[in-house]
Amino acid sequence: MKEIIPIACDHGGFAMKQYIIEKLKDNAYEVKDYGTYSEESVDYPDFIHPLAKDIEDGVYPLGIILCGSGNGAQMTANKHHNVRAALCWNVELGKLARQHNNANILSLPGRFISHELAWEIVQAYLTTPFEGGRHQKRIDKIEL
Numbered sequence: 001m002k003e004i005i006p007i008a009c010d011h012g013g014f015a016m017k018q019y020i021i022e023k024l025k026d027n028a029y030e031v032k033d034y035g036t037y038s039e040e041s042v043d044y045p046d047f048i049h050p051l052a053k054d055i056e057d058g059v060y061p062l063g064i065i066l067c068g069s070g071n072g073a074q075m076t077a078n079k080h081h082n083v084r085a086a087l088c089w090n091v092e093l094g095k096l097a098r099q100h101n102n103a104n105i106l107s108l109p110g111r112f113i114s115h116e117l118a119w120e121i122v123q124a125y126l127t128t129p130f131e132g133g134r135h136q137k138r139i140d141k142i143e144l
């Protein structure tokens with residue numbers, strides 16, 4: 001069965017989202033697209049909260065969110081229990097977000113990196129396992 005990747009963005013991340021969706025489909029993933037669906041100005045929490053809620057509820061193990069900077073999307077997602085959203089702008093950060101933080105959402109800055117680099121980060125994020133061990137102990141201390 002194909003792995004389903006949920007993805008959400010605002011207008012600042014729309015073009016990059018469309019690029020990543022095509023790449024995911026080309027690489028045998030299925031996609032659940034939470035919008036937004038155009039460049040029209042929107043408020044990122046309206047699109048990020050529904051995805052983050054589904055990660056919180058265990059509907060999907062890993063998700064991808066985007067906005068112009070990646071910050072608003074990440075801040076919104078991290079309001080959800082057991083969501084660890086990581087803002088990543090290079091491949092090493094994408095790997096570390098999984099290895100050390102067991103990040104379950106990747107946040108990308110749609111206006112600050114190339115689409116090609118974003119896809120490399122997505123691949124690193126989706127294929128890198130969590131290392132566990134000492135990192136699990138630290139993650140256990142995050143929730144309030």
Ligand code: RB5
Nearest residue numbers: 012067068069070071072
């Ligand atoms: C939208 O203009 C922009 O503020 C948004 O995409 C994001 O960067 C917010 O953090």
